[in-house]
Amino acid sequence: MTETIAPPPHALNGRPAAGKAGDFTAPARRPQIDRLRANLAGVILGKPEAIDLLLTALLAGGSVLMEDVPGVGKTTLAKALAKSLSLDFNRVQFTPDLLPADILGGNVFNPADGSLTFRPGPIFCNVLLADEINRASPRTQSALLEAMAEGQATVEGVARPLPAPFFVLATQNPADFHGTFPLPEAQLDRFLIRLRLDYPAAEAEIDMLFDQARVHPLELVEPVLDGEGLRKMQAAVRAVSVERPVAAYIVEVCRRTRQEKRLDLGASPRGSMMLFRASQAAAYLAGRDFVRPDDVQRVATAVLAHRCMLSGEAKFGGTDKADVLREAIDAVPVPV
Template sequence: MQQAVPTRDEIEQLVAVTDRMRAGIEHVVTGRTELVRTTLAVLLAEGHLLLEDVPGVGKTTLAKALARTIDCSVGRVQFTPDLLPSDLTGVNIYRAQTNEFEFRPGPVFAHVVIGDEINRASPKTQSALLECMQEAQATIDGRTYRLPRPFLVVATQNPVEMEGTYPLPEAQRDRFMARLTVGYPSVESELDMLDLQETADPLAELRAVTDAAQVGAMIDVTRRLFASPAVKRYVVDLVGATRAESGLRLGASPRAAIQLLRAAKGLAALDGRDHVLPDDVQKLAPAVLAHRLLPSTESRLSGRSTESIVADLVAAVPVPATAGAVRERRAFG
């Protein structure tokens, strides 16, 4: 049964909270407005985020800033080649005094898990996150433990051509709702950063503006946003186009369609709307789809990236003609 579309008050409260979160994060990560907006959209969509770029551009800082704005538990993992799966999920320890095993939870048992340089760990350790990210649970020694809600993994990785890195398995990449590239800041933003950090650490001054319970409520509100049949068909057509694209040897999965629609709802919520527009889908398509695709040999040899392929498909797939009517019907007031 379709749940009721959020009320004006629910949307306004969500926007007020996320605006405060955005302002706090942008005070730390200057000049990255769209990056921060997409990060918050993934949070509202209850997804996981992969930040990829060279060292030193602020990937971990962004993850920490997001965690600092929420009064919740935070797990921090520094991925290294010798990290074991049990170092993430936890381990059972035998207590001789009680003649019983005691479970000691790992860092994944937190609302926000920051995984730094995830592709420096072995594929076996990387894959330990699969069950956690998809099902919000961890199975240790045959017993299943539920993870807290909300549960968000923000992982950073260096480009795979850097020394000491392992490429993420396809199944692992597919669990991340979006992959974002941080990039270098503009000259003005970098100057602002130098001024801010000359005498103090803005991250240390950042204070929580919400808590885990309220974030969970905002996620529920976002899930209830209206997506018309035309917009849903547009999502399916866009994802389906990746499977027919000759420049790809692996297209996007049905999971990609689900996550693209959820992410689009997150972006719509940030804009204070109770409905999804094709524009929301188009803006997030590269971030949500590109990392799930495998280019053909011809594409790799010609230097054609999966991001450019998705951009071409967004330009080619027809936009629903009913988009204007959808906006008019679902608008407040």
């Protein structure tokens, strides 16, 4: 059982705690967060945990990989998020013949004056849905690496900044591997969170039938936050206080995955940093300006599972990676 840690008097590295002048204080941000949740919950029924994970990644400035079967609402959820934020949204259907230039754009020759003009690709937006990302070749998949890691795209030797905020929501189908190219570990590591929507509960699926009988709920989604407001929230998330014992807890959780015999690959130091960021966002979503160990526990599996690799023996023995991670997390003493 996790014990409550009192709000710390100062932030990490001497930064002021969130909630000071110029930041989004808890009372000011709750209506926006609640309305954003309500927008997404009205489109994807019965999935509050998945919605909170998606918002956690958004506020932390990371990207999301949704791995699930077709028809459970992955694309709809991405569109609802884009409409709720009043941001530019582009969707790219990944196919085996898709080229990096189809995503990044390129220079176009103007025969009138012999000049070259850069024509941006669909990646130059705020929210990019990379649908069925594992159906494109590794060369095309790698076009997203720089964008997700550095917020820029290098086209023909010129680094071009992407719009801010920038958020990638990629999907892949784990049930059909025919004609696919599994994402390598280096690219999986660029996603802050991997989540699954799973099939809805029976009652939620019945409600969905009636909700879409006359009009799709997506058409009723209204913007609740603009890009400037989101950038301010993301800045406030970075200012959420993390005490050193909690940071040590994050590191120890990641180190425990490296010592787990059922894992051939544990979480890297980048995994520790991503868990740190996600924990700050989880605390912010909960209306607090400091991180508690239960914030870490709430997001740890979604942040670390795709960064770890089961051993061959564990994989063929039917071991669930999420169970391994939960056991590793439970074995780490909780700071008091």
